[in-house]
Amino acid sequence: MILGVVDHDRGTLNPLSLQMLTFGRRLAAQLNVPLHALLIGAGSQPVAAGLAGYGISTLHLATHDRLDEYAPAAWARCVAEAMNRTAPQIVLAAGSERGHEVMAHVAAQTDLPLAANCTEVRPGEPFAVTRQRWGGSLLEDAALHGDVSRGRALSCPLLTVAPHAVPAEEAPDAAEPQVDLFAPTLSESDLQVRVVSRVEPERGKISLADARVVVGGGRGIGSAEGFQVLQEVADLLGGAIGCSRAVTSLGWRPHADQVGQTGTRIAPEVYIACGISGAIQHMVGCKSARCIVAINKDPDAPIMARADYAIIGDVRQALPALRDALARARTHP
């Protein structure tokens, strides 16, 4: 069977897990085997209720007093124990930060290969996947092997599913899953690294990752002060400011504003990229935007091939004009 490890934080489900379960269900159907899911720790019960429509035949719940707060190695120990109990042929997790972290611990604990951010799986001889490199700007076909030198076949590949490889979709004829509760054996060493405290997000602040509109600035803005007009445009659109890695390196904006492969990945309705050339790593950060508008004086900038709309011009003229036009549109809709 296929085992999907569900990512939730104290009862708040990560939606990427629903994509992972959809991916797993299709893979299970292809192999004519059942799909099982594993939930770990405090808050699992309410999350389990929300998974009824995903075609899971058995939900395994790992319960333990010390699973009240996230501890990556302990989470992985639960996965390893679930694997011992149920002998899956493939283990999946979402390609979320926790998904990668927990599965890397599982890989270390079980000495199995882990392929991260898979978009396709081809079980066979050898077991093969297509996975993302460079944040998704490049794809790799890869094979996973057992211990070839010792003639040992691969017992169970570990995979994380690339975010948005498939949309989440409930199964039309899904039955209620059976529930299997188990209490894993956790050592002090497993529990050593755990969340000891949290800082809650600032209320009322628009987070870059969740903003409906992002106005981004690149080197073409010219200076830190040049971002003032971007802020005005963002305010008129109820949006957040973003920036390119060049801008962060120049110290014009804090890293928290950086959109890109090593910064924040955004998924707004509209992303207006101003004076941004469109380096590959930047496009990784904004590829999930519904609509990309580029404002750039270079008609051949790489971003032009990825933008839905473009204004060819100097941002230092275009942005004040855009701000004024938006201000007019608000007062005279």
Place this chain on the structure above:
Amino acid sequence: MDILVCVKRVPATGGKITLTPDGQEIDTRYASFTISPHEECAVEEALRLTEAHGGTVTVLTLGPAVAADQLRDALAMGAQRAMLLQTDGAEWDPGETARAIVAAIEAQRQAGHAFDLILFGNEAADTGDYQVGIRVAHALNRPVVTGIKGLQIDGNSVTARREAAGGWEIFALTLPAVIAVKEGINLPRYPTVPGRLRAKKAPIEIVPLGAPANHLRKLCLKLPPSTGQKGEVLGSGPEAVDRLVEILGSKGVITA
């Protein structure tokens, strides 16, 4: 506090990725190379920690002979020692990379160089495997946490924080430990000219490696399918701005 930073040599991508005709590699004929972004910040973090607490920074990479360039960049920033686990240029999978690094750390320990802290980047920009640091920590029986954007060390106590759902999660560990950091933890310094001159002459300890026994093997590389549709140029003057405002209005994003 003696710190080991593990870095990887990656191509510095620009606007486009091109593959070699056999689909096995990125065409790097015209590319420059760099330390992978998260790791550059790991080098900087190590320098800041030893400036505050004393000790040395050793930088290590697993790669071909030319990866010495990236070690010299780190030496030019201020790292004191450098080690190259030298391959013939073939790719080493995360499991094999971790095994070789663990062997090197163990050899260093036997030679009298024990590391209180081992830093990694969260994931390499190119292969994006997310696992080498955790595998190394597990083999060394050290606590490990990843994705770290804030680090404070007080004696043997480490407080590490990372972003989570718009806020922060805070972890506590004790040294010796392994930590994987993310870009944004600091802004790396530029190497100085004297730094570069020293780095040019600095010795690099080279450990030649045999062939890896990869469990995760690359078959080929391919570009993702392009979305195909061409965008619309709205123009270049004031009428282009007006047209954009119309489009934004139709998407319902102009606030009342």
